[in-house]
Amino acid sequence: MKIAIIGTGNMGGAIAAGLAKGKIVESGNMICTARTQKTLDKIRSMDPEIAVTTDNVMAVKEADVVILAVKPWLMENVIAGFREYVDISRQIFVSVAAGITLEELSTWIWPIQPSCVSVFRAIPNTAAAVLASMTFIASANADAEQIKLVTDIFDEMGSTMYVEERLIPAGTALASCGIAFAMRYIRAASEGGVEIGFRPDEARKIVEYTVKGAAELLLASDGHPEAEIDKVTTAGGITIKGLNEMEHEGFTSAVIKGLKACI
Ligand SMILES: NC(=O)c1ccc[n+]([C@@H]2O[C@H](COP(=O)([O-])OP(=O)(O)OC[C@H]3O[C@@H](n4cnc5c(N)ncnc54)[C@H](OP(=O)(O)O)[C@@H]3O)[C@@H](O)[C@H]2O)c1
Numbered sequence: 001m002k003i004a005i006i007g008t009g010n011m012g013g014a015i016a017a018g019l020a021k022g023k024i025v026e027s028g029n030m031i032c033t034a035r036t037q038k039t040l041d042k043i044r045s046m047d048p049e050i051a052v053t054t055d056n057v058m059a060v061k062e063a064d065v066v067i068l069a070v071k072p073w074l075m076e077n078v079i080a081g082f083r084e085y086v087d088i089s090r091q092i093f094v095s096v097a098a099g100i101t102l103e104e105l106s107t108w109i110w111p112i113q114p115s116c117v118s119v120f121r122a123i124p125n126t127a128a129a130v131l132a133s134m135t136f137i138a139s140a141n142a143d144a145e146q147i148k149l150v151t152d153i154f155d156e157m158g159s160t161m162y163v164e165e166r167l168i169p170a171g172t173a174l175a176s177c178g179i180a181f182a183m184r185y186i187r188a189a190s191e192g193g194v195e196i197g198f199r200p201d202e203a204r205k206i207v208e209y210t211v212k213g214a215a216e217l218l219l220a221s222d223g224h225p226e227a228e229i230d231k232v233t234t235a236g237g238i239t240i241k242g243l244n245e246m247e248h249e250g251f252t253s254a255v256i257k258g259l260k261a262c263i
Contacts, residue, residue, distance in 0.1 A: 001025060003153070004063035006056050006078060008032040008043050011096055012069030014129035015157065020047045021131060022156030031059045056082045065092055065153070067122075068105075072097040079108040086110065086117075092146050094120040094153075098172055102140040102165055118142040120150050121165065123172050124157060125179045133158035134178075136171035173262035181258060186211060 003025050005012045012032065020027050027049035033056050034040050040052035053059055060066055060082040070078050075097050088110055095105050102121060106114035120142065124135040135154040139147055139162075147162065154160045163171060186207050193203025217228055233240040 001065065001149075002029045002031070002063045003065045003067060004059040005030065005032045005067045005069055006059060006082075007068065007070035007074075008034045008039060008052075009069070010126060011124065011128075012067070013039075013043065013046075014126050014133075015067060015069065015096070015124065016043055016050060017046055018128040018131055018133070018157035019153070020050065024153055024156050031062060033059045057085050060091075061085050064090060065094060065149070068093060068095040068097065070097070072099050075100050076104075076108050079105075083109060088117045092118040092120065092142065092150070094122050094150055096122050096124060098123070098176070099169075102138065106140060115141055118146050120146075121168055122150065122154055123168055123176055124154060125176045127179060128154075128157040131157055134175040135160045136168055136175065137162050138165040138168055140165075169263050173259050177259075177262045181255065182211065 001024075003019065005016055008016055012034075016030065016032050019025055019030060027047045028051075031051040031053065032040065032043045033053055034043075035054065037054065040054070043050055043052050056078060068075060068078070075095065086109060093105065093109055100121070102119050103114070105119045105121075106117045109119065110117040118139070118141050120137060120139045122135055122137045124133040127133045128135070133154070135158065137147075137150055137154060137160055139150070142150075151160050151162060161171070186204070189207040189210075190200065190203040193206060194200050198206065214225075214228070217223070218225060221228075229239075229243070233243065
């Protein structure tokens, strides 16, 4: 199987890095494109076996799976540039672009008969580069085997959830924008850590491992955050004082409002 990644910037590059570390496709069977050679040089320095080109047509012609990772407003034109070389009988197309619907994709790829082209939306986050993405997948005109293939590809980069297309915007807010929210907590806690006595590098490391530990505890036990919180909040103790102070400042409400603003 050959995979082309059209647009290898932040997200396409993270996917390339994730796939290169995984087992589903050999680096030699990947071809990445970008607008500039500078971006392609970065891909080559990450893994010299990955083929790179600024020629989207060449990349698409060779591929079984085409991952489209250009900015949403460029997508229609980029597709138009390679459309006449598409072979819908064997190729599947996976867009990671926010806001581009399956209907738009299939119409841009195969305007004569959009319902004959297998299209996917996959919304990963940038943790794909370290195989820790949370990726939402939706599809149209795809059979069970194709859905398994795309799920397997993104499973290599972390976790996946196959959803109806209507849930993609909510998934984007929670996981793609969500990674920035988690980073902002890490920054805020690190700054607090400096104020209470640690060097900035120490404070950041402490917070990063604390957040990683919290997520791993919940993933390992399938537990509820509040149950884990109960384990560390002694009656009249310092943890509950800290938590309540954060809530007085609107912590939970701020997070929910931020998520809703993303949709
Ligand atoms: N970043 C995220 O967290 C995230 C999460 C989920 C989904 N997405 C989606 O991922 C897509 C890419 O976002 P991004 O943040 O990765 O943007 P980005 O860093 O700007 O990457 C876009 C890439 O597209 C390349 N490109 C531009 N025109 C091209 C063309 N005609 N042919 C081939 N490649 C071309 C650019 O090449 P040059 O570098 O040479 O200019 C660049 O490498 C977007 O649709 C976005 O909605 C992003």
